[in-house]
Amino acid sequence: MFKTVATKPFDDQKPGTSGLRKKVPEFSQENYVENFIQSVFDSLEGFKGETLVIGGDGRYYNREVVQIAVKMAAANGFGRALVGKGGILSTPAASNVIRKYKAFGGLVLSASHNPGGPTEDFGIKYNIGNGGPAPEKITEAIFARSKTITQYLIADAPDIDIDTIGTQKIGDMDVEIIDPVADYAELMEQLFDFDAIRALIKSGFTLRFDSMHAVTGPYGKEILEHRLGAPEGTCINFVPLEDFGGHHPDPNLVYAKDLYDLLMSPNGPDFGAASDGDGDRNLIIGKGIFITPSDSLAMLAANAHLAPGYKAGLKGIARSMPTSGAADRVAEKLKIGMYETPTGWKFFGNLLDADMATICGEESSGTGSNHVREKDGLWAVLLWLNILAVRKVSVQEIAHEHWATYGRNYYSRHDYEGVDTAGANKLMDDLRAKLPTLPGTSVQCLKITHADDFAYHDPVDKSVSKNQGIRVLFEGGSRVVFRLSGTGTSGATIRVYIERYEPDPKRHDLETQGALADLIRSAHDLADIKGHTGRDEPSVIT
Ligand code: VG1
Ligand code: CO
16 A cells, blocks of 8 residues: 655755745655655654644645645654644644644645746745754755655555544544644644633724735634624635735735725724734734834734733743844843844744743744744734723823833835845845945944844753854844845845934924935845846845
C-alpha cells in the first residue's frame, strides 16, 4: 500500500518569512508538493507513531494538497493525522490544535494575505510541537534536503473523505477529521470575559468583522454572532472562497478600504475589524479612527490585564524590529522585558516558550500572545472588545489617552511591490555599503545617530540571525527601516518603514503622511529609491 517514488530535486524550495510560497502553476508541477513535504519529514526526527496536524486556509489547491499530505504522513510512519474538516484550519487554530492534542507538528497550507486562485499563490509551512513556525535551523535543513532529495514515500490509497467528522484509516494511521472551529472557540472563551462582551453588544455597541472571503468566516460567525450575540450582519464576507472573491485577503487600508470608509462615516459602527487569508492578521478601526498595528500592540499590552486570561499581568512584550517603539514605552512603564526580533513569527517562539514574553506583535497587522504560537487575528479583536467592555469608553478615547500618557509614534509602511529583483538587491547593497559613514551626517535636516543592518541574538537558544533589515535612526527617536519582503512570489518588494516619535499631546492629531513627510523624503535620499526602481511612489501605503 505504501510506495517509494523516484524524484529529482527542485532548486527553489527555500522557505521565506513564513513557509514556502509560490504560484499555483509552480506548486502543481509533478512532484513539487511531494518533494517539499518529504524534505520536511526528512528534516525531522522521532515522529514515528506521532500525530501530525494538517489544515489550511481553504484557498485554491488546498484540498488536493491535504490529500497528498495525509497519504505521505501515513507512508512516512505518523500514527495519526488530525485534519480540519474541509481541509480548513486557520493558522492560529492549527497552532492551538497542535498544542492541545500534543501533536508532533503540523503542516499549515496557506499563502496568507497573498491572493488565491489557479494562477495565484499557494503555500506550505511546517509548525513544530510548540505550535509555532519552524525555527530557522529547521527551515534551513528543509531547504538543504530539498536540493538533494531522490525519492518520497506515499500511500497508494483512495482519497479520504475530508468533509465528514470522524475517524478513517490509511494503513495503520488514523485520520481524524475534526471541527476546525470548536477547540479555538473554547480557547477564546477561556481567555476573555464573554459575558462582559455580550453585555456590551446588548447595550447597543455595534461592530463589523470582515473575513475578506477567507478562513475566519466560520470562526467569526460562531464566536461573534453565535456565542457573543452580535446580530446577523456583524460578520461580512464570511463565506470562504478559493479565490477570496478575486481580492487580496490582506486587511490593510488599501484592500479593506470599504470597511475603513464605513468606520469613517457618521453612521458607521463603533468598531470594525478584518482578518487575512489564514486568520492570523488583524485590522482594528474604531469609529473615526484607524489604529496602526504598532499602536494596537502597545494599547493591548497596556490594557491586557483587564481580560481574564492576562489578569496576572504580562511577563514581557516582544515586537519585530520594524514595528514602532510604542510598545517599548508600555514595557518600560510596566517594568517588564521588551524584546526586538527579526520580522516573522518564528522568532517569537523561544521567548514565549521561555515565558519571557506574553504578548507579541508586528507592524504588519500581527498580534498574538502565549495562548498559541502564531499571531492571531480574532484574538486581537476579542481582546479589544474585552477592553472596551470593561473600560466603557470608545476606541478614540483609548487611543488619545494612550498617546497622552506615552507619546505618539507616527508610523507608516511604504511598499514598492513587484520591482525588478536586481534593482532591489542593488538598493539594499548600496545602502549597506554606506552605513558606516552615515552616523553624524544629516539628511533632510535630520541628524543620523545610528545606522546598521539589524542582527538578532536569540537570548534563549543563542542563535544569531543577520541581515534582518537596514535601520537608520535619527535624533529624537525617529527612524527609517528598509528590508526586502520574504513572502512575495513575483519580483521583489521593498518595504520602507517610517516612524516619528511625538511626545507633545498638542501634536497628536496630525495626518500621518504629513507628520512623516521629511522622513519619507530622507528615505528617498538615503536609498535613491527612484534611481534603483524607477518608482516615485510606493504601490501600497499602510
Ligand atoms: C510579511 C510581514 C511579516 C509577517 C509575514 C507573514 O513578511 O512583513 O511581518 O510575519 O508577512 O505574515 P515579509 O517578509 O513579506 O515582509 V502572513 O499573515 O503573510 O503569514
Ligand atoms: Co496570515
